[in-house]
Amino acid sequence: MRLATTPRWLAIPVLAVGCATMASDAPDYTSVPAWTTRAVPEARGDVRTLPGGKRQAVRYKGWTAADFGKFRTYAYVDTRPDIPVQRAAMPNGVAGDPKKGRALFMLRAKGPCTGCHLIPGDDVWPAGSVGPDLSTIADRRLTNDYLFQQVYDPRVVFPQTSMPPWGAVGVFTPEEIVHIVAFLQTLKGPAPPEKDPDRNPQTRKKPVGFGDNLDPTNNPAVLLAEDAEPQWQAKGPAGKACADCHTGGPEKSMKGVATRYPRFLPQYKRVMSIEDFLTVHGPEMTGTPLPAESEAHLTMAVRVKMASNGMPVAIDTSSPEARAALTRGKASFYRRVGERNHACADCHTPEKGANKFLGGRLLGNVTDGLTRHFPTWRTDRTEVWDMRKRMQWCMTPLGMNMLPSDSIEYAELELYLTTFDVGKPISVPGIRH
Amino acid sequence: MSDIGKVRLRIPSSIKAGDVVRVRSLIIHPMERIERDAQGKIIDKKYNYITKVTVTYLGKAVVSFDTTQSVSENPFFSFAFRATDPGPLKVLFTDTTGGRYEGTADIKFS
Numbered sequence: 001m002r003l004a005t006t007p008r009w010l011a012i013p014v015l016a017v018g019c020a021t022m023a024s025d026a027p028d029y030t031s032v033p034a035w036t037t038r039a040v041p042e043a044r045g046d047v048r049t050l051p052g053g054k055r056q057a058v059r060y061k062g063w064t065a066a067d068f069g070k071f072r073t074y075a076y077v078d079t080r081p082d083i084p085v086q087r088a089a090m091p092n093g094v095a096g097d098p099k100k101g102r103a104l105f106m107l108r109a110k111g112p113c114t115g116c117h118l119i120p121g122d123d124v125w126p127a128g129s130v131g132p133d134l135s136t137i138a139d140r141r142l143t144n145d146y147l148f149q150q151v152y153d154p155r156v157v158f159p160q161t162s163m164p165p166w167g168a169v170g171v172f173t174p175e176e177i178v179h180i181v182a183f184l185q186t187l188k189g190p191a192p193p194e195k196d197p198d199r200n201p202q203t204r205k206k207p208v209g210f211g212d213n214l215d216p217t218n219n220p221a222v223l224l225a226e227d228a229e230p231q232w233q234a235k236g237p238a239g240k241a242c243a244d245c246h247t248g249g250p251e252k253s254m255k256g257v258a259t260r261y262p263r264f265l266p267q268y269k270r271v272m273s274i275e276d277f278l279t280v281h282g283p284e285m286t287g288t289p290l291p292a293e294s295e296a297h298l299t300m301a302v303r304v305k306m307a308s309n310g311m312p313v314a315i316d317t318s319s320p321e322a323r324a325a326l327t328r329g330k331a332s333f334y335r336r337v338g339e340r341n342h343a344c345a346d347c348h349t350p351e352k353g354a355n356k357f358l359g360g361r362l363l364g365n366v367t368d369g370l371t372r373h374f375p376t377w378r379t380d381r382t383e384v385w386d387m388r389k390r391m392q393w394c395m396t397p398l399g400m401n402m403l404p405s406d407s408i409e410y411a412e413l414e415l416y417l418t419t420f421d422v423g424k425p426i427s428v429p430g431i432r433h
Numbered sequence: 434m435s436d437i438g439k440v441r442l443r444i445p446s447s448i449k450a451g452d453v454v455r456v457r458s459l460i461i462h463p464m465e466r467i468e469r470d471a472q473g474k475i476i477d478k479k480y481n482y483i484t485k486v487t488v489t490y491l492g493k494a495v496v497s498f499d500t501t502q503s504v505s506e507n508p509f510f511s512f513a514f515r516a517t518d519p520g521p522l523k524v525l526f527t528d529t530t531g532g533r534y535e536g537t538a539d540i541k542f543s
Binding site: 215216217218220222223224226227382 | 436439441442443457458459461506507509
């Protein structure tokens with residue numbers, strides 16, 4: 001769904017006049033400059049070729065090294081078309097085995113289908129609710145051919161579905177789908193009574209959070225941010241420290257700054273978050289490199305944003321450049337990417353997956369505003385993550401190679417996400433699972 | 434980890450003499466876990482983790498905890514004591530490398 005580019009002479013008057021309809025304008029990719037990443041090596045989305053010719057993606061420590069180069073990413077230069085919709089017939093001569101089908105349904109290395117669909121069984125843990133509950137699907141007396149097509153490529157019947165075209169992208173072979181269909185045809189009602197309300201995503205308790213994120217005895221990130229103070233005072237090779245220009249310390253001099261980011265910065269011809277800006281502004285002024293996703297970078301980003309805690313997000317998207325960026329960011333939000341052919345919107349809009357369970361995870365709702373607690377402490381990682389690392393994490397299981405964390409594409413997507421935070425108070429560092 | 438040993442204590446903002454006061458404390462510490470080699474054998478080395486937490490109030494030990502590797506990274510401890518007199522409350526963390534990290538809260542009555 002790479003959208004047609006509008007000539008600039010046409011796009012600008014449209015943007016100036018049609019404020020309310022801005023979002024529906026076609027995004028213009030011609031004015032986006034190239035950007036050289038200033039991220040640490042593991043955050044650049046590089047792919048290297050091993051001596052045997054195998055390609056390996058460079059990601060953070062402990063993340064998969066799988067290369068998903070076959071599939072479309074968020075890169076604006078990636079103009080590959082949509083994955084073609086495929087009509088498929090059941091292969092002849094394969095006898096469906098419900099037992100094999102159930103194992104495939106649950107297999108974490110594939111779907112797992114249980115991430116979105118509930119089926120009976122105490123071993124189904126944890127099931128999601130993004131897709132329909134399939135506990136009694138066989139009672140609907142759907143044909144095998146229909147179910148096969150639904151798994152292979154459901155877009156034939158539902159063009160706007162959130163479900164990946166499992167067969168069309170090659171995650172499941174046709175034979176495997178026959179087994180899955182055979183399993184689904186065994187799911188006759190009534191569903192067995194639930195022993196544990198947490199098994200069923202409809203009755204499962206919603207997570208309650210981790211308490212006060214600004215309490216230093218509760219959120220280790222608050223203590224870690226104190227390391228920014230010596231950084232703030234340290235003179236770099238250029239003979240200057242942050243403190244030399246920004247007088248009064250970060251708390252006073254940075255007050256309210258974070259409420260205005262992400263924003264379009266004419267001197268760099270691009271949208272930048274605080275994090276992006278620090279990677280160029282810090283080295284330019286002090287001479288000390290501050291690569292994106294380095295510990296020093298995140299610490300400083302947290303410290304700068306903490307100075308705006310409690311203040312409402314107030315980004316200004318009125319300039320033509322910012323509006324064009326916002327249009328591109330919104331297009332990215334709805335762009336289908338990766339092996340799973342998902343869009344952000346599939347999981348994070350209330351019309352689709354937001355506030356539902358994906359496995360055991362409750363999916364965030366974009367309209368609540370998802371950015372104002374970043375960088376955030378992740379309790380399961382015991383690390384501080386900024387918005388970009390969170391995006392890269394989100395995109396990896398979708399079967400997609402990531403972009404550099406400071407890329408323009410991510411910045412404009414973040415700009416779009418931040419429009420939903422406007423008027424709501426910043427609270428950094430957040431604390432999340 | 435450069436920031437090992439940062440300690441933060443939190444006490445209620447208003448305390449009256451004789452109150453039972455709940456103290457929250459957090460320390461930045463890696464609390465190294467047992468590592469195993471490819472064969473699954475425990476690697477024998479000196480792991481760095483906190484073994485003792487001692488709380489002192491008005492110069493007197495009020496409570497101490499013996500801790501092991503099964504306590505999480507950046508551990509959180511909470512405990513209660515009776516505030517009888519104004520004075521310092523100290524929490525001292527000792528780890529296996531001999532590191533001693535102390536946090537102090539000043540108990541004042543309002």
